[in-house]
Amino acid sequence: MEVTIYIDVLWLRTFFVELNVCIFVNLWMRQTRPVVRILWMCALSAGLEVLLFVIAGYGALFAAGSLALRIMLLKVLFRPKSRGIFLRLFLWSLAATIAAGGIIGACREHLPERYWFAAGSMLCALGVLVSLLLEERRMQHDANLYQIKLRHHGNTVEVTGLHDTGNRLSDPYVHAPVHILAHSEAQRLMLDPASGRLIPFSAVGVPDGLMEVWTIDLMEWEDTRLEHAVIGVAEDTLFEGKDYRLILAAGWRG
16 A cells, blocks of 8 residues: 655654653653743754654664654753653653654544544643643642741751641630641650640531640741741641641731
8 A cells, every 4th residue: 555645744743742742741840941942942853853754764763763863852952960850851751752642643543534633633732731731730839838947945847838828727815827737747846745725626527626736936938037936736647648748827928
């Protein structure tokens, strides 16, 4: 069976797949490379790969050359600072390439000839769009994370705190917002059980609960100091799978 391959269509397909892969890797590896740079590098890589195809056709030489081009693209575009970072870039790139190729291949097999490429391209672009939305959500989450130093009676513990606008717990005795700390971190701070007190609180599944709180000497973040901060202690299960160990109160920065 005779098959006609159009060079411009092959370049466009290769460029589109490379672009999707590079944007995906750029997002999930947090490399923050400019889009214009990604476009230029993908265009160059696609051009070289099409040239390689014209010279060698499909086969072992083409596969080896494509692998070398992928390594070159990752090296030049992302400039990894270590072998470990490059390996992760390569694995992410390989996984994304397989996924994009599988999507386009499935569309080619199951859809009419005039629609398969457009449908596959749209599905790949949808994957990148979902990645963009997830990255935006992740960036918003990270913007609410702070490195906090807790100091009490000569002990210092540094934790990551999440500013949670839903945490409106307040100490009714000293009229101060309550920041909720993981139990294991409280142990490191060596809070004296005798100096703690109980305050009422309510949460999902605990309509009438009591939480043990302490007033610590100092809470620091960035260039700000808050004396006599009120810290409540919660079980570590509340923080399982989270990248923070302290839940900051709403309006905690005043």
